[in-house]
Amino acid sequence: MNLWKREGGEGGARRLVLIHGLGANADVWLPLQDKLHARWLAPDLRGHGRSPHRRHYGFASYASDVAELLEQDEEIDVVGHSLGGVVGMALGTGWFGVKVRRVLAFGVKTQWTADEIARSRALAxxxxxxxxxxxxxxxxxxxxxxxxxxxxxxxxxxxxxxxxxxxxxxxAADPFINAIADLPVARLVGAMQCPLRMAAGSEDPMTTASDMALFDSAAGIIEGAGHNVHVEKPVDLCRWIQQSLI
Known part of the structure; x- marks a missing residue:
C-alpha cells in the first residue's frame, strides 16, 4: 500500500503520527504543523485524498497501512481525529508491530444508533x-x-x-469508506498497551464528555469548537497535545 504522506518538523527520536478522520486528508493538519515543535508524519489513509482506493476498508487495514510507513521498532505518539483516533487505538494495541507511547484521540464517535449505521452503509x-x-x-x-x-x-x-x-x-474519497461504522472502540481500548487521552470540542455533535468518560475520566473539552477542532481551534488543540504528552 503506497500511502501519500506529508512529513516534517524537528525534534527528538520519537515522531507524532497525525491521522485524519473519515473523508478528509492529511491537509487538515496544516494549521497545526508549524505549532507542534516535533517531528511529524501525516498520511492520507487508503481511499482518501491522494492515496489509492481499495476494495476493503476497516480500522485494521488503516492501521496496517500506517504501520508500514514507520521504521522497525520506531517509537511514536499518535494524534487521531474521529476515525483517525480509532486507527490510533488499533495501533496502540501493539498488534501491528509499532511501539506507541501514547494515543491522543479527539472527536471520536463512540455511540452509534441503528439508523446511523444504516445511513453510513447506504452512503457506501x-x-x-x-x-x-x-x-x-x-x-x-x-x-x-x-x-x-x-x-x-x-x-x-x-x-x-x-x-x-x-x-x-x-x-477524492472512495464512497465505500462509509461502510465502516460502529467501530469497536471499547474492545480496542481494552486491548491497548499504552495510555489513551481523549478530547472533543464543546459543540461537537459526534461525542460528549459523558461518552468519553467511559474511556478517559480526564477527557479534555475545547471550548467553542465543533467536530473539526484541529481546523477551528488549532492553538488550543496544540496546547492540549503538548500537555497530554508530558
Whole structure:
C-alpha cells in the first residue's frame, strides 16, 4: 500500500503520527504543523485524498497501512481525529508491530444508533457523483466534511479533497469508506498497551464528555469548537497535545 504522506518538523527520536478522520486528508493538519515543535508524519489513509482506493476498508487495514510507513521498532505518539483516533487505538494495541507511547484521540464517535449505521452503509453503496466544475465538487466536499465556512475553497484542504475524473470532478474519497461504522472502540481500548487521552470540542455533535468518560475520566473539552477542532481551534488543540504528552 503506497500511502501519500506529508512529513516534517524537528525534534527528538520519537515522531507524532497525525491521522485524519473519515473523508478528509492529511491537509487538515496544516494549521497545526508549524505549532507542534516535533517531528511529524501525516498520511492520507487508503481511499482518501491522494492515496489509492481499495476494495476493503476497516480500522485494521488503516492501521496496517500506517504501520508500514514507520521504521522497525520506531517509537511514536499518535494524534487521531474521529476515525483517525480509532486507527490510533488499533495501533496502540501493539498488534501491528509499532511501539506507541501514547494515543491522543479527539472527536471520536463512540455511540452509534441503528439508523446511523444504516445511513453510513447506504452512503457506501452510492455511485460516485460527478460534477461539471471543480468549484461544484469543492463545495460538496467542504459540506460533507463539515469544513464549510472553516476553510476557503482555494485552500490546500479543499483542493486535495477533490479529483478530476472523466473530464469532470468528484470527491477524492472512495464512497465505500462509509461502510465502516460502529467501530469497536471499547474492545480496542481494552486491548491497548499504552495510555489513551481523549478530547472533543464543546459543540461537537459526534461525542460528549459523558461518552468519553467511559474511556478517559480526564477527557479534555475545547471550548467553542465543533467536530473539526484541529481546523477551528488549532492553538488550543496544540496546547492540549503538548500537555497530554508530558
Amino acid at each position: 453503496n452510492n455511485p460516485v457523483k460527478l460534477f461539471d466544475t471543480r468549484e461544484q465538487a469543492v463545495e460538496r466536499y467542504l459540506k460533507v466534511s463539515g469544513l464549510s465556512g472553516l476553510v476557503p475553497p482555494s485552500s490546500e484542504v479543499a483542493k486535495n479533497g477533490v479529483s478530476e475524473s472523466e473530464n469532470k470532478w468528484r470527491l
